[in-house]
Amino acid sequence: MLISEKQKSILQLLADGQFHSGTELAEALNISRSAIWKHLNGLATDLGLQHSAVSGKGYRLERPLELLDENEILKSVDAKIKPLISRIEIFDQIPSTNTYLMERNHNHAPSGMACFAEQQTAGKGRRGRRWVSPFGSNIYLSLLWRFQASPLAISGLSLVIGVAVIRALQSQYGDIFQLKWPNDIYCRDKKLGGILVEVSGESEGPCAAVIGLGLNVYLPEAEAAEITQQWTDLCQVTGQPRHNRNALAGELLNQLFLIISEFEILGIASYLDEWRQYDCLKDKSATLHIGQHSYQGIVKGIDDQGLLLLTKPDGNTQAYASGEVSFSGDIV
Structure with missing residues (x-):
């Protein structure tokens, strides 16, 4: 509609x-x-x-509503960041912000595009899961950025994006947020948001990345009934019934574009220590799911390439590049 x-x-x-x-x-x-x-x-x-x-x-x-507005968002964007943004588009309704920018990428859209939506009708998370998207309640955002490097060279991008999101949230709400490997935003052991990075390009470079973020600001319980993980939103976390979505959107652009513009030069190494500060899995019993296989053990953080370290019951520690982790009642 x-x-x-x-x-x-x-x-x-x-x-x-x-x-x-x-x-x-x-x-x-x-x-x-x-x-x-x-x-x-x-x-x-x-x-x-x-x-x-x-x-x-x-x-x-039934609830006050703050619609996203480009001019209001830009009021919170730093002067040094604005030149990195080639265009901001805001849709009332769209199938998926990531899918839209992937299509724009194939049509040679400029680097630095940002796409927001009030509602996604086919929003997606990892492994093609539907992302619950009530109208005018949350942040649904995708960015398009072009790198000169190869897709392999930017393999740690999703972890670095997590650091940017945490920085933005901390600037607004304080030091209460966490990261769950490889790409989830958590607060008090409940999922607050998720990141989806889709990369296309030549094996030797250059490549383009579409970076998607879904962040729960207010998620009605009826809308969230189909979510299998423990979830939360900023209204629950802060106890505040209303949040300035435009200001939050602007601060997310600040932090995301800053990190994206630096990443090709600095690489993942510059952000590993900060990522580890926010790690909500470290030293917890967990199950790693890879396809049809499951591996149990104690999470020992991430290595210097951003791979998950899992110590199994036999005492051996192995690094994993992909998979999904469940803990404390999470359902994968």
Whole structure:
């Protein structure tokens, strides 16, 4: 479903979470009160944006809404970072921000593109899992960056991106966030977000990376019912019912573009110590899943190439380049 201009205007008027009369809304949009009612019902049915209707008061959204806005995002972007951003696109609804930028990459789009969405209808995580994407609630972001190096040379990029995300979150909310190898954002042993890096290019270089981030700001329990992992969102973590998504989006761009622009020169080694500070798996019993095989042991952190170190029951420690780890009730 594409959101009509009338529907978007209604959302902007109701975004404050206060009651607005049908007459007020109808006059502002120059349409009938019955048309207002139909648009609101359409938003509830198609986007899950529920509203209250009270006689004598009018309509209001069940939760206040802050729509993403390029000008508001740029207010939080540092002057030194802005030249790295070639373009910002914000979609009301899109199948997947990563898929969109992969397509743009094949059409020779410039490096430095950033794509946000209010909702993804086919958002994806690792191994093709669907990423739950309620409208206007979270951060769905993908970046396109072109490297002169080969895909193998940037193999540690997803870990480095995790460091950038943690930096952005810390600047807004404090030192309470963690990383779970290889590409999940955690807080208090619950998943807060995920990273998906897709790389294409010649084996000897150059290559292009599309870097996707899904971050839970507010995730309704009904929407999250199908999630098999323990999850959390920023509203639960901070106890704050509202968050400035535009400011958070701007700070994410600051940290992501800073690290991406440095990574080809500095490599993963410059970020390993910081990544290890945020490691939520270190010294925990865990199970590593690779395809149809599972390996149990104690996680001993990561090596200097970013590989997972797992000490098995026989005492041998082995490094793994890929896989998924479950611990403390996680379900893979």
